[in-house]
Amino acid sequence: MSAPSTMPDTHPDFKHRVATALADTKVCEAGERATRRQDGARRKILTELPDALATRKLAARIKDHTLQNLDRYLEQLVANIRRLGGHVHFAANAEQAREIITGIARDANARKIVKAKSMVSEEIELNHALEQAGAEVMETDLGEYILQIAGEKPSHIVTPAIHKSKEDIGRLFTEKLGIPYTTDPPTLTAAAREVLREKFQNADMGIIGANFAVAETGTVCIVTNEGNGRFCSSHPKVLVSLMGMERLIPRMKDLPVFIKLLGKCGTGVRITCYTSLITGPRRPGDADGPEEFHLVILDNGRSRILGSDYREALRCLRCGACLNACPVYRKIGGHAYGAVYPGPIGSVITPLLGSLDAYADLPTATSLCGACLEACPVRIDMPTMFLRLRNDLLRRGHVPWRWRLGFKMWKLEMRCPFLYRMGTTIGRWFMRLRAKDGWIRKLPMDAAGWTAHRDFPAMDAEPFSKRWKRLQQNKEESR
Numbered sequence: 289m290s291a292p293s294t295m296p297d298t299h300p301d302f303k304h305r306v307a308t309a310l311a312d313t314k315v316c317e318a319g320e321r322a323t324r325r326q327d328g329a330r331r332k333i334l335t336e337l338p339d340a341l342a343t344r345k346l347a348a349r350i351k352d353h354t355l356q357n358l359d360r361y362l363e364q365l366v367a368n369i370r371r372l373g374g375h376v377h378f379a380a381n382a383e384q385a386r387e388i389i390t391g392i393a394r395d396a397n398a399r400k401i402v403k404a405k406s407m408v409s410e411e412i413e414l415n416h417a418l419e420q421a422g423a424e425v426m427e428t429d430l431g432e433y434i435l436q437i438a439g440e441k442p443s444h445i446v447t448p449a450i451h452k453s454k455e456d457i458g459r460l461f462t463e464k465l466g467i468p469y470t471t472d473p474p475t476l477t478a479a480a481r482e483v484l485r486e487k488f489q490n491a492d493m494g495i496i497g498a499n500f501a502v503a504e505t506g507t508v509c510i511v512t513n514e515g516n517g518r519f520c521s522s523h524p525k526v527l528v529s530l531m532g533m534e535r536l537i538p539r540m541k542d543l544p545v546f547i548k549l550l551g552k553c554g555t556g557v558r559i560t561c562y563t564s565l566i567t568g569p570r571r572p573g574d575a576d577g578p579e580e581f582h583l584v585i586l587d588n589g590r591s592r593i594l595g596s597d598y599r600e601a602l603r604c605l606r607c608g609a610c611l612n613a614c615p616v617y618r619k620i621g622g623h624a625y626g627a628v629y630p631g632p633i634g635s636v637i638t639p640l641l642g643s644l645d646a647y648a649d650l651p652t653a654t655s656l657c658g659a660c661l662e663a664c665p666v667r668i669d670m671p672t673m674f675l676r677l678r679n680d681l682l683r684r685g686h687v688p689w690r691w692r693l694g695f696k697m698w699k700l701e702m703r704c705p706f707l708y709r710m711g712t713t714i715g716r717w718f719m720r721l722r723a724k725d726g727w728i729r730k731l732p733m734d735a736a737g738w739t740a741h742r743d744f745p746a747m748d749a750e751p752f753s754k755r756w757k758r759l760q761q762n763k764e765e766s767r
């Protein structure tokens with residue numbers, strides 16, 4: 289039996305994609321359960337830090353300082369990696385990055401490539417380019433491997449197959465790996481491991497991301513929970529690390545601050561199982577490690593963000609905590625965003641890395657509740673950025689005239705008590721006219737969305753100002 293398809297809907301209309309996602313109740317439930325569990329685990333484990341808020345503020349300060357001096361720290365990183373015998377490449381955009389990496393594979397005659405999880409590689413659509421160049425690319429993170437054989441895209445930054453149940457995976461492995469159907473996680477993991485071990489042993493080239501790059505030492509740090517990153521980085525002769533240019537930290541002594549936060553905020557664990565530090569290629573006497581080490585540093589719109597009011601977004605550690613905390617992400621899942629980076633941080637950086645016109649709906653995919661800011665280990669103020677992006681949208685003419693007129697009238701009303709009273713009286717009258725048993729089943733025009741999935745309460749017959757006065761009077765009299 290084949291697994292039900294949960295390929296992201298590529299319909300350009302965000303609302304259509306959301307409706308499609310909400311209609312898939314099984315996927316919604318699996319995502320909601322998993323995100324709530326991870327968010328709960330994060331809250332609990334953070335209490336183990338003596339002063340979590342102070343650590344988060346420190347992490348934010350280190351990132352801000354790095355971004356402020358990014359040119360200097362990049363120079364330092366590049367000099368150190370070259371001193372160690374590694375190669376550094378700069379890619380201005382996705383196309384250049386793909387060309388550089390396929391070129392490295394071609395020069396090394398690498399036909400078999402193993403890859404650790406890397407969102408930047410998703411951003412540049414690396415696998416497709418390598419496969420077109422004739423290489424076999426194998427994802428080795430379990431979640432990514434599941435998605436690769438299912439032909440799907442990740443729906444979460446950290447747990448890419450979060451939308452899949454163990455029943456889905458059981459069916460998929462039966463179909464693709466030919467094992468008897470089971471939902472037992474250890475049996476499924478063992479089946480994937482058997483396939484992956486063979487791939488690790490025969491790989492010509494490894495590709496990893498970079499959670500952090502330490503400028504002071506030229507070290508790339510990756511964290512994984514499965515050890516696959518370590519296999520990818522230590523066994524193949526050629527290793528490529530692909531990083532966004534913002535993933536720098538200045539000193540080795542800054543690293544523990546981030547390691548402490550990343551596991552806790554990402555998956556609610558004290559620390560991720562494997563923290564690997566790669567400092568250049570293998571040296572004489574080393575037991576393992578690559579003979580060739582390449583670091584590819586990707587811009588792809590990041591320097592534009594660096595020079596804008598949205599610089600703070602480059603603090604992001606890609607921990608996924610804001611996704612787990614977000615009530616919108618929990619309901620619609622990652623594929624509905626139609627972008628590589630989903631959730632609150634995705635709704636901020638996708639329009640900034642790409643184009644605001646192409647992703648005009650994303651800054652509205654939020655309730656502005658502030659849960660993302662509260663969850664973020666580096667305290668990125670995403671709610672304020674959503675408002676700024678909406679302001680940008682307004683200036684670029686993305687807001688319909690009806691809305692602009694409505695907000696102008698609302699502004700007028702808020703400034704003039706007489707108009708406010710008149711507006712609310714008309715509104716109350718209109719709503720009560722449409723209501724049945726105190727509830728409105730259907731609102732017209734742009735307000736129809738409010739009643740598409742639930743009823744809307746009619747306004748009370750007595751205005752709040754009158755009720756307030758009456759309550760105050762009653763209080764006075766009872767004294």
Ligand code: SF4
Nearest residue numbers: 604605607608610664
């Ligand atoms: S914005 Fe913050 S919470 Fe969201 S992924 Fe980035 S670091 Fe994590």
